[in-house]
Amino acid sequence: MQNQEQTMNTASATRAAERPSTTHAKVAIIGSGFAGLGLAIQLRRRGEHDFIVLERAGDVGGTWRDNTYPGAACDIQSHLYSYSFRPNPDWSRVYATQPEIHAYLREAAIDEGVMPHITFDAELLESTWQPEEQRWALETTAGSFTADFVVTAAGHLSDPKLPDIPGLEKFDRPMFHSAQWDHSFDPAGKRVGVIGSGASGIQIVPELAKAAEQLTVFQRSAPYLIPRVDHEYSDAQKTIFRRMPETAQALRDELYWGNEARFPQRRGIADFIAKIEATARDHLQAQVPAGELRDKLTPDYMIGCKRILISNDYYPTFLRDNVALETSGIVEVTETGILTNDGEVELDALVLCTGFEAADLPITHRIFDEHGRSMAESWTRGGAAYACSTVAGYPNLFIMNGPNSGLGAGSIIFIIESQIRYILGALDHMTDTGAAVIEITQDAQDAFIDSVDARAADTVWLNGGCHSWYVDHRYGRLTTVWPDFMHKFRREAGTFRPDEYRFDGELAMAERERELEGVRA
Template sequence: MTATSTTDQPEQPDYEVAIIGAGISGIGAAIALRRAGIRDIALFERASDIGGTWRDNTYPGVGVDVPAQGYQFSYALKPDWSRVFAKGAEVKSYVDDCADRYDIRRLVKLNSEVTARVWDDDQSLWRLTIADRPVTARFVISAIGPFIEPKPPAIDGLGDFEGTILYSTSWDHRVGLAGKKVAIIGTGASAVQIIPEIAHEVARLDVYQRTPIWVTPKPDIGTPELASVLFKAVPPVQKLVRNAAARMMEVLLIGVAVNHETLAAVNHGTTRALRDIWYRLQVRDAVTRRKLTPDYDFGCKRPATSNTYLQTFNRPNVELVTDPIGRITRGGVETVVGIERDVDVLILATGFRTATDPEAYRRTPVRGRAGFDLATFYSEHRARSYESVSMPGLPNYFTIFGPYGWVGGTWHDLVETASNHIVRVIKEGHRRNATVVEVREDAADRWTEFARERMSHSVWAIGNCATANSYYYDHHGDTTYIRPTSAREAWHASRTFALEDYEFRFGPPIDIAFDGIEVAQPIASLSPADR
């Protein structure tokens, strides 16, 4: 239910803007707000440190699967990335540096999990429950990313296992693997990085694969010192490199996958090249190679990049198991055909609940105007949004990554684009002295229909994806993960969408902390081509 206040006196919120999450999304949103002059901000982080996925994921081999030059904010370029595909610790260091450089760390409240978000229509503010205490905010920005929490594996007997269980999202580095019998369940992006790193030290490694994954070559080399010197001395050169790296990723994702109807021949050519050339060069045994080769089109499921993953299955101590798991026993893993393999250490790399999974909002509910409940909505209705940033029923509430949210370049493009949109709305509300802003129903319906129509031409709609088991599809069968536009289109829309697509309403007197200072070069003024 929508919260209601018992007092007739207008209540001033504790914060103008509450940001949930202090990873790349939350820090990027906070930087954008501060650069726009909005300073009454708090970031609530459930963990004991900032960094999001780069804090949580420290498993062997963790690193970016896109070029590091593209994996950074346009206004905070790092000239000395150590290699093309940076390792996790270096990315975490970059996130820390951004937080310090833009004075964001002091705004972060650590060990502060937001367990409930409830809109108070009488007072025009959000009531948050944080570590069992109430906090109020005029606006809320959800910056928790696309992967909300690890998905519990639905495997019988997991609680009976007497060995050691490791999780890709919370790796225990005190556990040694040398000489042990190890099994890993899952062959997604994390597993692709873990498996080659541990295969050489374990006595035996059983890899339990439900769905094979397309794995592309990884041009991973160290960054030449001369390049770092040049980037530091002439930043515009690095901007060009960053843009090129981001656009290259965008061509693969948006240019080919979303425009599958037009570019199906390119997709099929890529699929054949991987299957007939790359996989043959990497895997010697024909039976194993056939099991590792997907039977769906490239792009249906998020591909991985690695020069070592496929080769790992040439090792005599590595076995690929494709029979479904029947149960976990006290001492190992038993498949449905009755074969049990002894295991000392079990590694779970079984994926996450995504941002439109209703279960992600059961434990930490989001309840808006007139009884709107986000978990119920996602459960009973197809996902929708306005520019992936806002939804009707959730006043003064924005999401960095909402339905149809992934911008085709890199995550930082997405964060900057969404932040531009949010800043425009908040500042317009301030200009109009409005305490409530909410996207109109017709605007959300119109934009969602636009996204769905574009998606109807994609590989996910008309390609060969039936066996992909891809998290790109939600439980309604829609592919709401990807924004079916270019990064340039998304950036332009964030600066030009009609403000009248929002309703601005008036409630208790507004008291916004706003610097009113001039910012020499606000983020919103830079196009992808200029970054």
């Protein structure tokens, strides 16, 4: 670890000198998480050097840089939750922890020569399409840039979402979001409250319970939990993975198809639902005795409607004398605690495990077309992108981890690599044809979104009786996750097909035709 830190420090000291002095690049990538780094690495491997990565923080890693809370770990197996083109034979365990995943991304950025292309502390403030120059103008906290193409790789889990609870601003004691963990905070001897029981909450609660004098978990709805089948990889196993890479690839393939086989649960198919429900029910019954506590921890919606979580120590935590589960509902936050329908709970600190702005992506409020309309404003039906990658009215722009690119079952890295293939295919087509501008037609985008909506209609996400961040409830649409198998995403959104796009002068011609039609009307 020390050697890696020294390497990182050396790279940090030299990257400013190595970075091209020009503020223009062929490709500007926004974000340096798995998506942004993955695309940057592939561009470098192809011999492309005319690109920049704009990162708002001071280090690479995205969500795995930011989420440093106690117990942070992945819930997808590490050999699958990593680049297929950069396997790691040395994963320490089945489910890697946050520090290990972050180290993997740091190492990738350094080894692949991406670091000199990154401008850190460069938060995107505004990006506007300039039709005359056929390029994007980007304003950031690190200065102004222009680019022929922009790729947003900010992700769904990048901007914390605060709960809409009256009086939250009144609380005058330590309070922070799980993705903005205050490492100076010591829970020892304190009365700590946790709002939320999602993916972050179930990892944080067992850790806080070890030190807090009293821990109160405020739960709006109970999550489904299944066992975490985890173990450390032995030195012998890691040696085999290193010396025989085909064994690691075989494991990756097995994990991929195992996750793919879970998708029928999301379709609400009775036999698949019954099987996974039994697994979750048995897990709860094995860890929590019958009674009021088990009843509170029992979900009241169809499994899969919300994210299915994995944990072996969350349920047992509530059997501790210093832990309480509060489900009566929050009325308001006070200066000294939380008022519930059962009375006030006094607290010394409050941790918000309330997720992220996943449906209304904040970055879309900072991307503007030539008329000054933000991408968020253009989405009158909620997040919408053709092949989950391009948006009508926003030429030469690609989205990674945008609308309908999340997963309810499987590894997001597979989706990311599919989108990388798509973007590189589009760039290749532009080079081969000499085209300077590419834009998806509105008709093609609408048809694609209609097909996504049709597939989403019979899934548990829309019919499971829950309220989740997968659905944009302003429009009642499933906008966050892909409502089909992963391999179908690769087939439909992983191979660039130019037929539905307009290139170069066709855009202006079509605009003139629309204006003429308006005059005729």
